[in-house]
Amino acid sequence: MWFKNLYLFELNNPWSLSEDELNSKLELAMFKKCPAASQSSVGWVSPLGRKSDMLSYHINGYAMVCLRGEEKQVPSSLVQDELAQKVAIIEEAEGRYVSKREKQILKDDIYDDLLARALVKSWQLHAYIDIKSNYLIINTSSAKKAELLTIMLRKSLGSLKVSLPNVCPVETVLTNWLKTNKYPDDLVIGEKCVLQSTEDKAGVIRCQNQNLFRQEIQQLVKTDSLVSSLMLTWQEKLSFNLTSEYIYKGIKYLDMVQDQFNDIHTENDLDRFDASFSIMSLLLTEFLSYMKNIFSDKNSENPEDSEFDINKSADLDKNLSSENQNNQNKTDKSEELESVY
Numbered sequence: 001m002w003f004k005n006l007y008l009f010e011l012n013n014p015w016s017l018s019e020d021e022l023n024s025k026l027e028l029a030m031f032k033k034c035p036a037a038s039q040s041s042v043g044w045v046s047p048l049g050r051k052s053d054m055l056s057y058h059i060n061g062y063a064m065v066c067l068r069g070e071e072k073q074v075p076s077s078l079v080q081d082e083l084a085q086k087v088a089i090i091e092e093a094e095g096r097y098v099s100k101r102e103k104q105i106l107k108d109d110i111y112d113d114l115l116a117r118a119l120v121k122s123w124q125l126h127a128y129i130d131i132k133s134n135y136l137i138i139n140t141s142s143a144k145k146a147e148l149l150t151i152m153l154r155k156s157l158g159s160l161k162v163s164l165p166n167v168c169p170v171e172t173v174l175t176n177w178l179k180t181n182k183y184p185d186d187l188v189i190g191e192k193c194v195l196q197s198t199e200d201k202a203g204v205i206r207c208q209n210q211n212l213f214r215q216e217i218q219q220l221v222k223t224d225s226l227v228s229s230l231m232l233t234w235q236e237k238l239s240f241n242l243t244s245e246y247i248y249k250g251i252k253y254l255d256m257v258q259d260q261f262n263d264i265h266t267e268n269d270l271d272r273f274d275a276s277f278s279i280m281s282l283l284l285t286e287f288l289s290y291m292k293n294i295f296s297d298k299n300s301e302n303p304e305d306s307e308f309d310i311n312k313s314a315d316l317d318k319n320l321s322s323e324n325q326n327n328q329n330k331t332d333k334s335e336e337l338e339s340v341y
Contacts, residue, residue, distance in 0.1 A: 001047070001064070001126065001276050003139040006248035006284070007146040011134040012161035019058045022157075026055040026065065029156045034070040036116040042069040042152065047126055048273055059274065062281040064128040067149050072118040074111060082110045125149055128277075133285055136162055141249045164246075167295040171196070171244040174227040178212055184294060190231030190239065193217075198224050234287055246295065257283060 017025070031043030046052040047066040057064045086106050087098045098106075127138040127149055136153075138146045154160040177183035178193065191210055195217075197203030205225070207217060221227065228244040237256050241249040261279055266272045 001273055002251075002253055002280055003126070003137070003284070004249075004251050005139055005141040006251065006288075007138040007140050007143070008165050008246065008288070009136040009138075009146075009150065009162035010165055011129070011136060012163055014134065015063075015129055015131045017157070019056065019063070022056045022063060022065075023054065025156050025158070029152065030055070031068045034072065034120055037112065038072075039074075039115060040069065040071045042067065042148070044068070044152075044156070045124070048270065051269070057273075057277070059278055060281070061131045062128050062277070063131065064126060064277060065153070067125045067127070067152055068122065069125075069148075070120050070122045072115055072120055074114045074118050078114060079107060079111050082114070083107050086110070127153075128281065130281065130285055133289070135288065137284065137288075141243075141247050143245075165292070165295075166297045167246050167292075168297050169244075170242065170246050170295060171226045171228050173295065174230045174242065174244070175221060175225075178227050178230065179218070179221050181213060186235050186290065188233040190233060192229075192231035192241065193227055194229035195220055195225040196228040196244075198226055204228075234290070237283065238287060242291075253280075253283075 026044040029043050031045045032041055034041035044055050045066050045068040046054050047057050047064045048054060055065065083103065083106055087103060090096075090098050125138065125140060125145055125148075127136060129136055136150070138149055140146055140149075150160065150162060174193075177189065183189065189212060191212065192208045193206075193212055195205040195207065197205075205220065210217065212218075226244075229241050229249075231239065231241050231250075233239045233254075237254055238251060239254060240251045243249060257279065261275060264275045266275055
């Protein structure tokens with residue numbers, strides 16, 4: 001189980017539920033298949049899949065849950081077409097006008113009939129609680145899906161107070177990194193970004209497979225554009241796109257992480273789930289702590305200096321005593337990117 005997106009909430013109060021207590025509360029809102037007369041259904045299922053009855057999975061201070069939903073869609077255009085045909089048949093056969101009230105009754109009957117025969121679309125949404133770090137981490141980039149999971153979790157638990165991470169303006173930091181080619185040493189800027197015009201909200205430029213330090217792109221960044229999304233790599237372990245909403249999208253676990261997983265002997269699906277969840281959760285705890293120190297609201301007055309704050313607060317091993325050496329390293333990175341072209 002590898003999360004491809006990270007939508008973060010911070011728990012306002014320490015997590016206190018045991019595994020048994022959490023499972024008991026989730027059982028009250030277990031998933032049930034969508035009835036014929038209903039448009040949707042949502043509830044909790046086992047994060048381990050259909051072979052397991054456990055509604056949460058706990059390991060090393062992390063608790064994973066899974067929300068499942070089913071939805072039916074009845075196109076309004078189809079309802080209107082069916083209604084027009086029935087109204088035409090009645091008016092022609094009985095030689096009378098069909099009233100507005102009668103049309104509404106016919107429309108409701110048509111909708112109910114189509115709903116009962118509609119195809120069901122199902123989805124699953126995994127999330128886990130990092131108990132020590134007080135995080136709720138959801139595998140989605142959608143604010144709507146993230147809100148739905150928090151609502152369901154709050155209903156199941158009786159109370160759940162969460163808030164979005166308090167971070168400084170992300171686009172300001174990302175723009176400064178790309179503009180100055182100065183950024184934390186454990187990060188590498190990739191070849192993908194989204195530029196948002198400061199003058200026109202509809203003005204968006206998407207750059208992909210590009211050297212972001214080439215003259216044309218740099219001219220946009222230094223004049224009238226903010227970086228609303230930027231591809232980054234962290235410690236050669238993760239690559240991801242960080243958005244201005246502080247959402248992590250398109251996460252890829254690089255060879256170093258995959259090799260660690262492949263070195264673990266697993267005999268069945270449960271072993272593989274256990275191994276992947278353990279590696280992922282520990283890795284993301286370290287990663288999110290690192291990123292939190294960079295984007296902490298305490299850096300909002302001078303976000304361009306955040307690379308130095310993170311290296312101090314995270315006790316990184318790299319020697320930062322020489323600022324000139326750091327700047328030379330960043331210049332070398334830029335020259336390597338430009339050499340591709």
